Amino acid sequence: MVSHFAFDVAHMLAGLIVLASLTMLYQDRLTALINVLAGQSLLLAASVAWQGHLQGSAELYLTAALALGFKAIAIPWALRALVIRLGLHREIETVAGIGPTMLAGMGLIALSMEVMLPVTDAVDPVARQDIALALSVVLIGLLIMVTRRNAASQVVGFLSIDNGISLAATGARGMPLVVEISVAFSVLVACIVIGIFLFRIRERFDTVDLGALDASRGERAR
Amino acid sequence: MELIAALAVQGAQMALVLAAAPLLTGLVRKVKARWQRRRGASVIQPYRDLRRLLGKEVVLAESASWLFRAAPYGIFAFTWVATALVPTFATGLIFSWTGDLIVIVALLGAARFLLTLAGMDIGTAFGGIGASREVMIAALAEPAMLMIIVSLALLAGSSQLGTIARVMASGALGLRVSLALALVAFVIVAIAENARIPVDNPATHLELTMVHEAMVLEYSGRHLAMIELAASLKLLATMAIIGCVFVPAGLAAGGAGPAAYAVGLAAFAAKLAAGAILLGTFETAIAKMRVFRVPNLLGGALMLGLLATLLLFVSRGL
Numbered sequence: 001m002v003s004h005f006a007f008d009v010a011h012m013l014a015g016l017i018v019l020a021s022l023t024m025l026y027q028d029r030l031t032a033l034i035n036v037l038a039g040q041s042l043l044l045a046a047s048v049a050w051q052g053h054l055q056g057s058a059e060l061y062l063t064a065a066l067a068l069g070f071k072a073i074a075i076p077w078a079l080r081a082l083v084i085r086l087g088l089h090r091e092i093e094t095v096a097g098i099g100p101t102m103l104a105g106m107g108l109i110a111l112s113m114e115v116m117l118p119v120t121d122a123v124d125p126v127a128r129q130d131i132a133l134a135l136s137v138v139l140i141g142l143l144i145m146v147t148r149r150n151a152a153s154q155v156v157g158f159l160s161i162d163n164g165i166s167l168a169a170t171g172a173r174g175m176p177l178v179v180e181i182s183v184a185f186s187v188l189v190a191c192i193v194i195g196i197f198l199f200r201i202r203e204r205f206d207t208v209d210l211g212a213l214d215a216s217r218g219e220r221a222r
Numbered sequence: 223m224e225l226i227a228a229l230a231v232q233g234a235q236m237a238l239v240l241a242a243a244p245l246l247t248g249l250v251r252k253v254k255a256r257w258q259r260r261r262g263a264s265v266i267q268p269y270r271d272l273r274r275l276l277g278k279e280v281v282l283a284e285s286a287s288w289l290f291r292a293a294p295y296g297i298f299a300f301t302w303v304a305t306a307l308v309p310t311f312a313t314g315l316i317f318s319w320t321g322d323l324i325v326i327v328a329l330l331g332a333a334r335f336l337l338t339l340a341g342m343d344i345g346t347a348f349g350g351i352g353a354s355r356e357v358m359i360a361a362l363a364e365p366a367m368l369m370i371i372v373s374l375a376l377l378a379g380s381s382q383l384g385t386i387a388r389v390m391a392s393g394a395l396g397l398r399v400s401l402a403l404a405l406v407a408f409v410i411v412a413i414a415e416n417a418r419i420p421v422d423n424p425a426t427h428l429e430l431t432m433v434h435e436a437m438v439l440e441y442s443g444r445h446l447a448m449i450e451l452a453a454s455l456k457l458l459a460t461m462a463i464i465g466c467v468f469v470p471a472g473l474a475a476g477g478a479g480p481a482a483y484a485v486g487l488a489a490f491a492a493k494l495a496a497g498a499i500l501l502g503t504f505e506t507a508i509a510k511m512r513v514f515r516v517p518n519l520l521g522g523a524l525m526l527g528l529l530a531t532l533l534l535f536v537s538r539g540l
Contacts, residue, residue, distance in 0.1 A: 005397065015529075022529065026522065102521060109529070109532050117535070128536070129536035132536050
């Protein structure tokens with residue numbers, strides 16, 4: 001059983017990660033969105049490091065360092081460069097308004113607690129709350145991808161899903177380091193692939209608004 | 223004898239909030255003036271303003287009904303009672319059992335209801351637009367306020383301010399992210415309720431975006447004095463709530479004796495001064511928001527309040 005203080009710190013970090021997810025739903029500027037993603041990754045690194053401290057595991061420290069290096073510094077930096085090259089500093093359009101989206105986000109948090117808390121009754125409390133909150137981060141990441149039409153902000157949503165998965169993984173003991181590293185690298189590869197895709201989409205349609213893809217049936221764009 | 227002493231302390235609390243409210247407003251104005259590199263009016267200027275207004279004759283519009291004349295006293299009474307119920311220097315006073323957060327919010331809401339009615343009574347365009355905006359802001363701020371109350375009540379096991387303050391002061395709650403979220407949400411709601419800068423500008427009569435001033439534009443003389451005093455009291459009430467819930471240091475327990483009360487008074491004065499300086503600095507640093515962006519701000523407060531409540535369900539001890 002962990003001490004009250006240890007649990008409170010873990011709870012605070014996980015709660016702040018969820019708050020960062022909601023802030024992403026709220027943001028309507030792409031550069032600010034990327035900044036929030038970087039902040040969320042930073043909080044994730046802190047949370048993983050705290051777990052490493054609690055479980056006395058050196059591997060988790062390595063995971064935290066990976067999260068800090070890749071997710072909090074390298075990927076946001078690359079995304080920012082990409083956004084500047086694509087000239088996307090203007091407002092990004094959301095499908096629904098901010099209000100309904102935020103309410104949907106709160107609903108998803110409530111839903112993930114409703115689903116997760118009854119089935120994880122026997123788990124230790126830190127892992128339990130980490131898993132419940134991680135599920136809500138994943139769901140909100142999906143919601144970001146659904147409500148945004150801009151391909152670059154969909155990438156941000158995808159990366160926040162990955163943050164949620166990492167949060168769940170660190171709560172559960174015994175996630176092998178190999179898996180951790182391979183996930184980190186596959187996210188990096190996915191980022192590169194998506195970056196190339198963004199340029200291809202823009203070359204072809206003169207925009208990164210994915211609404212333009214709806215009408216495409218594969219023939220040459222007019 | 224004990225009853226008389228308890229009543230005296232409660233009466234002292236009611237007199238204290240009434241006497242301190244204009245000073246708080248004066249201090250906020252002074253801080254803002256200093257940040258703008260003006261010397262600014264003296265901190266006791268609001269008292270002089272009140273005396274001047276009380277001495278002036280009341281100019282009434284021809285279309286004014288009895289409601290217009292009665293409303294200022296009702297607004298003042300509701301606000302004064304609400305403010306007097308907030309623990310300022312001590313908890314557990316004789317009327318402390320009525321000091322429930324929901325009651326205080328309801329009293330302030332009743333005062334707001336009277337103010338909007340009075341704003342529309344004369345039938346001028348400004349009164350109407352001010353009233354409609356005030357109600358829009360209130361409709362967005364109240365749900366956020368209720369979520370904050372729910373999260374506080376879940377933590378403390380009661381929505382009574384005295385009990386909440388005792389639980390907070392005992393340190394049994396530890397480090398809570400929900401409390402931080404609730405504090406931020408409460409500050410946003412308080413700024414909207416008190417018509418402070420990102421939502422409304424209390425220092426101007428000449429702006430098309432004004433809310434509170436638009437409603438009281440037709441008031442003069444002692445009526446205006448009542449409304450100004452009520453606005454000062456409301457500011458003091460919000461700061462006192464923040465002080466007793468989030469910074470309960472120095473609060474005396476009920477019946478603790480004069481020495482503890484003196485410590486509580488000093489702590490209360492320090493909290494108010496700190497709040498006035500923070501508010502003045504914040505108002506200087508930030509720009510007025512467009513009225514149509516206010517819903518986003520208050521929606522943010524609602525979201526923070528909801529999140530604070532939801533996070534409690536995965537936290538320790540619930």
